[in-house]
Every structure is written in C-alpha cells, then in structure tokens.
Amino acid sequence: GQQVMQIPQYQHVQEGEDFTTYCNSSTTLSNIQWYKQRPGGHPVFLIQLVKSGEVKKQKRLTFQFGEAKKNSSLHITATQTTDVGTYFCAGGGYGGATNKLIFGTGTLLAVQP
Amino acid sequence: DAGVIQSPRHEVTEMGQEVTLRCKPISGHNSLFWYRQTMMRGLELLIYFNNNVPIDDSGMPEDRFSAKMPNASFSTLKIQPSEPRDSAVYFCASSLSTGGFQPQHFGDGTRLSIL
Numbered sequence: 525g526q527q528v529m530q531i532p533q534y535q536h537v538q539e540g541e542d543f544t545t546y547c548n549s550s551t552t553l554s555n556i557q558w559y560k561q562r563p564g565g566h567p568v569f570l571i572q573l574v575k576s577g578e579v580k581k582q583k584r585l586t587f588q589f590g591e592a593k594k595n596s597s598l599h600i601t602a603t604q605t606t607d608v609g610t611y612f613c614a615g616g617g618y619g620g621a622t623n624k625l626i627f628g629t630g631t632l633l634a635v636q637p
Numbered sequence: 638d639a640g641v642i643q644s645p646r647h648e649v650t651e652m653g654q655e656v657t658l659r660c661k662p663i664s665g666h667n668s669l670f671w672y673r674q675t676m677m678r679g680l681e682l683l684i685y686f687n688n689n690v691p692i693d694d695s696g697m698p699e700d701r702f703s704a705k706m707p708n709a710s711f712s713t714l715k716i717q718p719s720e721p722r723d724s725a726v727y728f729c730a731s732s733l734s735t736g737g738f739q740p741q742h743f744g745d746g747t748r749l750s751i752l
Binding site: 554555557565566567568569572574612616617623624625626627628629630 | 670682730732740743744
C-alpha cells in the first residue's frame with residue numbers, strides 16, 4: 525500500500541541548533557504538504573511543494589521536494605522553543621485523487637532552552 | 638471566520654456503546670476528511686467526501702465504522718458497537734477540491750476513550 529515514512533521519529537536539540545526531518549514515499553507524488561502539530565493540538569498546514577526539485581523558505585524553515593518527487597525534507601535553522609511539535613509530511617496524488625493525502629509517520633521535535 | 642468545528646471534544650464511554658462524532662466543515666469547502674490518530678498507527682485517513690459524496694472509504698477499519706455527509710455543512714462518523722481499540726483522537730478536516738492541490742484545515746479533534 526501507499527506509505528510515507530519519516531526519519532527520525534524523534535529529535536531532541538538544544539535551542540539554537542539546526543534540525544532536519546526527511547520524508548520518503550513508496551510512490552511518486554504529485555505534491556507534498558507539510559504540517560505542524562503542537563502537543564495536544566491539531567495539524568496545521570505549513571506549506572505545499574509541487575514541482576520537482578522545488579525549494580521554498582519560510583523564515584527559518586526550508587522545504588525541499590526531491591527531483592524524483594518521492595522524497596522531501598524540512599530544515600529548521602537555529603531552532604527556538606516555539607518550534608516544538610510534531611512535523612508531518614503528507615503526500616498527495618495517489619491513485620489520481622487530487623486532494624487525498626497520505627500522512628507520514630511524523631517527527632517529534634523537542635527543543636531544550 | 639470559524640474553522641472546522643468538531644463535537645464532542647472528549648468522549649468517554651463503555652465498550653459496546655454507540656459513538657457519534659460530528660463535524661462542521663469550513664463554509665465553502667467541498668471536501669471533508671475523517672482521520673484517526675494513535676501513537677501506534679499515526680494519522681490515518683479513514684474516509685473522505687467530495688461534494689457530500691464518499692470518494693474513498695478504504696481506510697475505514699471495519700463495518701462497525703460508518704460515515705455520512707447529509708449536506709455540505711455537516712458530517713458524522715459513527716462507531717457501533719465501540720471497542721477499547723477504537724480509543725484515539727479523531728480529526729475532521731476540510732478543504733477546497735478545485736483549483737489544484739489544496740491545504741487541509743483540521744478541527745480540534747475528538748478524544749475518544751472506550752473503557
């Protein structure tokens with residue numbers, strides 16, 4: 525079946541350190557979206573990537589879509605305590621469905637002040 | 638504008654009871670999704686609707702689960718009979734289904750505990 529794996533499952537960093545999470549799909553994606561879920565909260569949309577090799581930035585966050593459109597990464601520069609939460613990638617385009625997403629396993633980020 | 642509204646926020650009930658979860662999508666959104674989140678299985682898509690029509694229910698665990706969307710502003714997810722392994726956080730999300738790929742907007746979820 526369709527699978528989207530993320531590594532690592534958990535990352536603990538000191539405030540100010542960088543953080544990266546990686547996302548891999550078993551099949552080629554039409555698009556990939558990234559979400560953040562704070563502890564006890566709900567997933568909140570961050571960004572969407574559509575083009576092969578696309579790179580987008582949001583302040584300290586850099587998102588990349590692989591050339592083969594099967595993998596993606598999220599990099600946070602100089603983490604802050606407000607970055608704490610679980611980061612999910614979500615792959616779209618499975619079976620031709622334009623709005624169905626398969627969520628990755630998520631990476632839980634802990635930031636120590 | 639109001640976001641996706643789910644009720645109840647918390648539900649605790651005994652196994653065997655019927656459970657009904659409710660969702661009101663964002664006005665104007667024509668796609669609605671039901672997800673289940675657990676530590677073991679992560680965030681799983683159960684079913685989704687486009688324009689009130691179920692499109693993909695391949696994620697529904699078994700016949701005990703059913704979902705309806707009688708109109709554009711309301712959907713229910715029902716579990717009958719409930720079992721302890723159904724304990725999870727259930728999220729409803731909505732989006733537009735036109736104009737390419739659209740982000741999904743999640744409700745606050747229903748935390749369900751089956752004793």
